[in-house]
Each structure stands twice: as C-alpha cells, then as structure tokens.
Amino acid sequence: MKPGDFIVARQRLEAKRRHAGEKLTSAQDAGRLVKDGDHVAVGGCLFSRTPMLLVRELLRQQRRGLTLSRNLMCFEGELLMVAGAVDQIVTSWQGIGLPWGLSRVLREHVESGRVRMEEWSHLGLGLRYRAGAMGVPFLPTLTMLGSDLMDVGGSRPIACPFTGETVNAVPALFPDVAILHVHRADRHGNCQIDGYTHMDADIARAASTVLVTAEEIVDEEEFRHHPDRTAIPGFVVDAVVHAPLGAMPGECYGLYETDFEHFDRYVAAINDKGMDGVREYLDRWVYGPATHQEWLNLFDPATVERQRRFGRELTNPEVAGV
Amino acid sequence: MSGEHADTGLGYTASELLGVMAARRLYDGASVFAGVGLPLLAAVMARKSHAPRLMIVVEGGVFDPEMLTGRLPISTNEMRIAHRATMLTSITDTFLYAQRGFLDVGFIGGAQVDRFGNVNSSVIGPYDRPKVRLPGSGGANDIISLCRDVMIVTMHEARRFVPRVDFVTSPGFVQGGESRKEAGLHFGKVSQVITNLGLLGFDEQERTMRLEAVHPGVTPQQVQDATGFELEIPSDVPTTAPPTAGELTLLRSLDPDRRYLG
Structure with missing residues (x-):
C-alpha cells in the first residue's frame, strides 16, 4: 500500500471478515496472520511493553522481507535483522539505550545496505500512525521542517489552505499488522x-490486522466495570494471546521493571563475538524454548521476583522521589 | 565522548561542568523538555535549588516526575522516569504539547553541530550508505523544532563542530538569516550551545555561531582551536562563574553511581 492510501486501507478493513466472538488463540496461530513482506508495527517503546512472544513467533516462523516500524526500536529489531527477517525499518531511533552506545547490529545492517532505515522524528512517526488511526491521508505538523528528515521518509511541505503558511504533511501509515503487548485483555x-x-492505541486503529498479547486474560465483566480504562476496543483486535511476563526482559508498567543486566550480557556478547553473539542469543532464547512457559523457565526466578518488586516500588507514590 | 568524564584540573569533570551550566539556564515556573542523562540531571538539580516549580516533561509521556535517587532512568520511556509523575500520556500527545507552544526550554545533544546550530545524530557520510549509522533523531528534531528555547549540550571538539553537518537531523538556524522561518519554523530557536569550553550563541542577523563566554581556565583561542569553522569572537569575552561547591554537591548527590557524571 502506498503511504497515505486511506481508500485502500478502508477497503481492506471493510473486506476483512470481522467477528465479535472468540479471539483468544495461540501465538502460533496469531503469528500465521503475518505474511512475508508485511509492514509490522511493533507496540510499546524501547524496552517498555515489547510484545516479545509475537516477536519470537515471527522469528520461529521465519518471516522474510518485513518492514518494521516503531518509534524507538530496541533489541527486538536487532534480533529480527540478524535473523534476516527485515528489509526496512521505519523509526526515529534504534539502539538498546544510551549506556550501551551505538548499536553494532544497526551499523552492520544499514551501513552495508542490507537494511534500509527510514528515519522520522518521534512526532512525525506518531502522527503518521495517528493519521492512519483517523483514516485520513495525512496530517499537518510543524515538526521536521527545515531538516534533512524531510527528504528521507516522504514528508511533503505544503501550503496551508487557510493561512498560506508552510506546514509539513506526513502521510498516514497503515501497517499490515500491529503486534502489541497490554496489561489486560478479554476474549473479545x-x-x-x-x-x-506509548503509541499503541493509534497503531491498533491504523493497522489492518491487530495481534495482542496480554499479561492477564480477564472476564468481560471487568471491562464493564471500568469501561473508561479500555485503551483499545475489541472490534479493532483480531487475535489475543495470553503471555504473562510477556515483555521481559523489558518492563511492563507497575508489574515488573527491565532487567538491565540481561541487556548488559546481550551487548557484551555482541562486543565479544559480533553478530554471532546475537545468533547464540536467538538459539538460546528464541529457537530453544518451544512454548512461552519454556521461555519463562529460562529466567532466573530470583531475578524475576526482584524485577517485579522494582516494578511495584517504582509505581508506588508513597515512596518519595526527588 | 572520551573527554567528558576527564577532570578539568579545577575540581570538577567536564560533564559536571556541563550539568551545572545547563541547570543555571533553567528558571522557576518554566517547562523543560528533558532527555535522560545530563539534561535530566540538570533539570532535577535546578528544581532542587533555584527553580522549585520547574515542570519537567519527558518524551515517554511523563509530566513532572520525581525520580528516585540512585535509580536514575536509562531511557525516556520507563517506570524509573515516571515515578510520582502528575500525568502519564502517549508519546505523540506529549510532543503535541510542545507543538502547541507549552514547552519553554529543551535540551539536545548530537554527534555534529554546525555554525548555524544544526545538529546531526543520523549519519556520518551519505544517508543511504553511511560510513557511520548513528541512532537517529529520537526526540531531538521535535524538541529543536517546537520548544521555545533550545540548548545544545555537547563536548567541544573540532570533529564535532563542523562547518556543515553531514545531515541536518535537527534544524538550528538552517542556512542562517531568515531561513529557519522560511522553512516554516516560526517559533523556537537554538538559544545557546553549552560546551565544556564555553557558552556560544548566534549572531542576530546572520545566525552564525559566536562565542559568548569561556569557562574558567579556557581562552577564546582554545575554543577557536576546538572548532572546525571560524567563530565570531568579540574583543571582550566574559568568563563564567565556576561551579560552586553547593552546585557540585547537589549534582553529585543525584547520580551517586556516576552513571552519567562518569
């Protein structure tokens, strides 16, 4: 689909067989809804609420030719690049985080031309998802004007029809698939x-197909008691998969904090062995465990308990900060 | 990056000097768009001293957080930076507050800065086949485009201060003169470049970089020598007041593990 093509996006949505029934399914079946060559938008941000179960599933099912988009891309992007699943990334930033320095994986793949990086500002990409969510071809913004980012992603400076001033039109992004990790979902x-x-609610509405993993599957009654807390309505979603601790080694707000030492070890292996460090990680953490539970069993229980405690502490307002 | 943790020989490191100078630019009642690292330390330092009602906004959707000492955030999108915030929202909406004009001050860094205050954090070399693929804009482009006063905080080295950046990730005064406004950016500007050698501003007409102050123990010639283009240097360049013991104690107390202060 070409950028901003709201007509095709709407036609695709209307042609889709939507159903109001059971959406609870397995990661394998959810993953099969992703096709080679798809644009996959990844929810969460950096190491927050990364949908790791579905990322692992795309790796295990050996998808190829994917375009990935996410405003801050982290090691999920690196895993998919090294596995050869990705042709293009659409992002504003990629790395693990400031303390770990430049991403060797990003450098190797983009500098060699194997992966194209389409760079946007945060807001530029965010408004592309929002335009998609709104079903319109573009949104005007004041960001990115005057920069070279205008030339690498498909922005268009246009004259405002009302004031005549120059504004930046960013084209709607309609991902083929969104993969998201949330706190709670029901079977609908x-x-x-x-x-x-983050950008999850916009991404969900913009995408043609939406796959969700959830920490908890709760009864519909829980939503009826707190309808104001629903971030994404069920009719937007195609598949729901139960994935407790599903964003590890990253964080899920209020539930568990990122295990930064996990990333220390991951980056140390890359510094030591280059891309083979990532391949060894893939063997151990992606191709090895056959189920979500087997993957969970690879984590040290004491570390998991510590990260859960940190998650509770950090979201407890009774603990004084500076 | 190697020099930023080096002692200046005056009892503080270059990163401590940058942190103190950045904190001094913040004022009570202001809203500041801060990234992790030195900008956040500077903002918390200002709030703990001369600007108690400084509103810190972080791109992950966090407004007015109160972080835990010793648990400094690694990223702008995590629980560590969200502790005791007064509002949590989406990333897109956070930047839209800046686009509307609510953000007074922003801080950014980058790999290269040019004489018009343009910043590159994308690529060294050509975009499609770069010599070095850097991480990318992140929020930097939005901050410099949308906040009222933006401070570039960086180490001062000739390889960073180049005549023309390889890629304009974040537009300063673009090509000088009125070109920023002509590109559609009616508001906001790079107010200052804070480095380990001094403070730099921009000529009101040409919008080219000029030296406004040197830090203690630094000469204007040393600043010129560490700059890859000709700086406008006035005949009388003031020297900044050195970091006080109180400022250094406060700054160091916020980063006891010296994760960002080195």
Missing part, C-alpha cells in the same frame, strides 16, 4: 493498558 479483544500508553 478489549484491552487495558496501565501507565503511559
């Missing part, structure tokens, strides 16, 4: 997110 696809919401 209604989703609750605690804490900051």
Whole structure:
C-alpha cells in the first residue's frame, strides 16, 4: 500500500471478515496472520511493553522481507535483522539505550545496505500512525521542517489552505499488522493498558490486522466495570494471546521493571563475538524454548521476583522521589 | 565522548561542568523538555535549588516526575522516569504539547553541530550508505523544532563542530538569516550551545555561531582551536562563574553511581 492510501486501507478493513466472538488463540496461530513482506508495527517503546512472544513467533516462523516500524526500536529489531527477517525499518531511533552506545547490529545492517532505515522524528512517526488511526491521508505538523528528515521518509511541505503558511504533511501509515503487548485483555479483544500508553492505541486503529498479547486474560465483566480504562476496543483486535511476563526482559508498567543486566550480557556478547553473539542469543532464547512457559523457565526466578518488586516500588507514590 | 568524564584540573569533570551550566539556564515556573542523562540531571538539580516549580516533561509521556535517587532512568520511556509523575500520556500527545507552544526550554545533544546550530545524530557520510549509522533523531528534531528555547549540550571538539553537518537531523538556524522561518519554523530557536569550553550563541542577523563566554581556565583561542569553522569572537569575552561547591554537591548527590557524571 502506498503511504497515505486511506481508500485502500478502508477497503481492506471493510473486506476483512470481522467477528465479535472468540479471539483468544495461540501465538502460533496469531503469528500465521503475518505474511512475508508485511509492514509490522511493533507496540510499546524501547524496552517498555515489547510484545516479545509475537516477536519470537515471527522469528520461529521465519518471516522474510518485513518492514518494521516503531518509534524507538530496541533489541527486538536487532534480533529480527540478524535473523534476516527485515528489509526496512521505519523509526526515529534504534539502539538498546544510551549506556550501551551505538548499536553494532544497526551499523552492520544499514551501513552495508542490507537494511534500509527510514528515519522520522518521534512526532512525525506518531502522527503518521495517528493519521492512519483517523483514516485520513495525512496530517499537518510543524515538526521536521527545515531538516534533512524531510527528504528521507516522504514528508511533503505544503501550503496551508487557510493561512498560506508552510506546514509539513506526513502521510498516514497503515501497517499490515500491529503486534502489541497490554496489561489486560478479554476474549473479545478489549484491552487495558496501565501507565503511559506509548503509541499503541493509534497503531491498533491504523493497522489492518491487530495481534495482542496480554499479561492477564480477564472476564468481560471487568471491562464493564471500568469501561473508561479500555485503551483499545475489541472490534479493532483480531487475535489475543495470553503471555504473562510477556515483555521481559523489558518492563511492563507497575508489574515488573527491565532487567538491565540481561541487556548488559546481550551487548557484551555482541562486543565479544559480533553478530554471532546475537545468533547464540536467538538459539538460546528464541529457537530453544518451544512454548512461552519454556521461555519463562529460562529466567532466573530470583531475578524475576526482584524485577517485579522494582516494578511495584517504582509505581508506588508513597515512596518519595526527588 | 572520551573527554567528558576527564577532570578539568579545577575540581570538577567536564560533564559536571556541563550539568551545572545547563541547570543555571533553567528558571522557576518554566517547562523543560528533558532527555535522560545530563539534561535530566540538570533539570532535577535546578528544581532542587533555584527553580522549585520547574515542570519537567519527558518524551515517554511523563509530566513532572520525581525520580528516585540512585535509580536514575536509562531511557525516556520507563517506570524509573515516571515515578510520582502528575500525568502519564502517549508519546505523540506529549510532543503535541510542545507543538502547541507549552514547552519553554529543551535540551539536545548530537554527534555534529554546525555554525548555524544544526545538529546531526543520523549519519556520518551519505544517508543511504553511511560510513557511520548513528541512532537517529529520537526526540531531538521535535524538541529543536517546537520548544521555545533550545540548548545544545555537547563536548567541544573540532570533529564535532563542523562547518556543515553531514545531515541536518535537527534544524538550528538552517542556512542562517531568515531561513529557519522560511522553512516554516516560526517559533523556537537554538538559544545557546553549552560546551565544556564555553557558552556560544548566534549572531542576530546572520545566525552564525559566536562565542559568548569561556569557562574558567579556557581562552577564546582554545575554543577557536576546538572548532572546525571560524567563530565570531568579540574583543571582550566574559568568563563564567565556576561551579560552586553547593552546585557540585547537589549534582553529585543525584547520580551517586556516576552513571552519567562518569
């Protein structure tokens, strides 16, 4: 689909067989809804609420030719690049985080031309998802004007029809698939997110197909008791998969904090062995465990308990900060 | 990056000097768009001293957080930076507050800065086949485009201060003169470049970089030598007041593990 093509996006949505029934399914079946060559938008941000079960599933099912988009891309992007699943990334930033320095994986793949990086500002990409969510071809913004980012992603400076001033038109992004991790979902696809919401709700509405993993599957009654807390309504969602601790080694607001030492070890292996460090990680953490539970069993229980305690402490307002 | 943790020989490191100078630019009642690292330390330092009602906004959707000492955030999108915030929202909406004009001050850094205050954090070399693929804009482009006064905080080295950046990730005064406004950016500007050698501003007409102050122990010639283009240097360049013991104690107390202060 070409950028901003709201007519095709709407036609695709109307042609889709939507159903109001059972959406609870397995990661394998959800993953089969992603096709080679698809544009996959990844929810969460950096190491917050990364949908790791579905990322692992795309790797295990050996998808190829994917375009990935996410405003801050982290090691999920690196895993998919090294596995050869990705042709293009659409992002404003990629790395693990400031303390770990430049991403060797990003450098190797983009500098060699194997992966194209389409760079946007945060807001530029955010408004592309929002335009998609709104079903319109573009949104005007004041960001990115005057920068070279105008030339690498498909922005268009246009004259405002009312004031005549120059504004930047960013084209709607309609991902083929969105993969998201949320706190709670019911079997009909209604989703609750605690804490900051990142770009997930916009991504869900913009995408043609929406796959969700959830920490908890709760009864529909819970949504009826707190309808104001629903971030994504069920009719937007195609598949729901139960994935407790599903964003590890990253964080899920209020539930568990990122295990930064996990990333220390991951980056140390890359510094030591280059891309083979990532391949060894893939063997151990992606191709090895056959189920979500087997993957969970790879984590040290004491570390998991510590990260859960940190998650509770950090979201407890009774603990004084500076 | 190697020099930022080096002692200046005056009892503080270059990163401590940058942190103190950045904190001094913040004022009570202001809203500041801060990234992790030195900008956040500077903002918390200002709030703990001369600007108690400084409103810190972080791109992850976090407004007015109160972080835990010793648990400094690694990223702008995590629980560590959200502790005791007064509002949590989406990333897109956070930047839209800046686009509307609510953000007074922003801080950014980058790999290259040019004489018009343009910043590159994308690529060294050509975009499609770069010599070095850097991480990318992140929020930097939005901050410099949308906040009222933006401070570039960086180490001062000739390889960073180049005549023309390889790629304009974040537009300062673009090509000088009125070109920023002509590109559609009616508001906001790079007010200052804070480095380990001094403070730099921009000529009101040409919008080219000029030296406004040197830090203690630094000469204007040293600043010129560490700059890859000709700086406008006035005949009388003031020297900044050195970091006080109180400022250094406060700054150091916020980063006891010296994760960002080195």
